[in-house]
Every structure is written in C-alpha cells, then in structure tokens.
Amino acid sequence: MMNEPSLTKKPGRRAGALAVALVISAGVLYGIYGQARKETAPGACAAAASMAQELAPLARGEVAALSVARLPREATPLTFAGPDEAPLSLTAFKGRTVLLNLWATWCVPCREEMPSLDKLQARLGGADFEVVAINIDTTRLDRRQAFLKEAGVEKLAFYADRSADVFQALKKAGKVVGLPTTLLIDPDGCELGVMPGPADWASEDAARLVKAALGR
DSSP: OOOOGGGHHHHHHHHHHHHHHHHHHHHHHHHHHHHHHHHHHTTTTTTTTHHHHHHHHGGGGGGOOOOOEEEEEOOOOEEEEEESSSSGGGGGTTEEEEEEEETTTTHHHHHHHHHHHHHHHHHHOOTEEEEEEEEOSSSOOTTHHHHHHHHTTTOOEEEEETTTHHHHHHTTTTOOOSEEEEEEOOOOOOOEEESOOOTTTTTHHHHHHHHHTTTT
C-alpha cells in the first residue's frame, strides 16, 4: 500500500512539475515557430506558390488526380539519356515548363496514355513547353521503339534511363510508387504537381491546366 506523500515533499514536486511544464511549453512554442518558418520559408520556389494556387482549381475532370503542391519545392535532381543518348539532366530544361512522365513497355496504362501525351506535345510543345517522357525499361530495350510505333507516337522526343535510377530517385523522394507517373515542373525547376497513374493529356482539361502553367 502506498503511503500518502508528506507535506514536505510537495514544494519539490511543484517545482519539478513547473520545470516540466516550462520545457513542454518551450517545445510547443519551438514546434509552432519552426512549423511557421518551414511553411513560409522563402527560396528558389517561393514564386511558384502563386502559380500553384492558380492551378489547383484546374485539377479537375481528366486531370483531377493531379496533386498540386501547396508549397512548391525544387524538383528532384534527375539524370537520363537524351535523344542522342548523351547524358542529360533535368536542369537542362530550366526556362521551360516540363510535363515529365515515366513509362515502360510492360506498363499497360502507359500504352493507353502515351498517345495522349504525344497529342499534347503536338498541340502545346515548343520553346516554352515540352512533354519529357522518360522510358525506364532495363531489359529488352529493342521493344521500346516498337512500343512507340504501335502507340502512334510521332512528336515526343525519346528520353530513357536504362538503369531506372530516375524511378528510384523519385520513389525515395515520395513522388512515385508505380507507373505511369507524371510531374508538372515550372521554368525555374520547381515541382507544381504530381499525377499518379494515367490521364487523358489530350483532353481540354489537360490543355487548360498546361496553358495556365504557361501563363496563357
């Protein structure tokens, strides 16, 4: 049976409780302050926040699955091969809005989505915008061109990463769990949104979204 605490011990307990309360209060205040700093911290993507706010209402219909970034951050650094098979990094596209897509020949939804990406490139592609579709097949590489031909792709440039490192980098960053996955990146290299799964990029919903990202 526990003895009732003596009166002589109460002041010490009160002092201890007060100290604990102060520590907890300081922790809470620090957490709030730190969160506020994190939420409002300026950076290379501070200007992209207003664009993201404009895009959020446009993520509907055929592109409703696009998760628009509340606080845009710099896109994950990626390196892959360009059409000439020379190494190319995502930073090479700075100054242009990019719709970056990951696909593979074994991905059935990719086969269905690829023609719409090609149509979007044909419609809006140019000096200020490009659909950058990166193939991540690691084996049977001869199937890639046949896949594109069968899908009727004519306007997309061929980008590839036979090591699939781009997939792993985006997976580690929490941006991708499967294929296809598409990211919308602004001219400063800031990620405006991410789309898990396929979409009809040839739709008016998609065109409206991309045009808004281009300031049109």
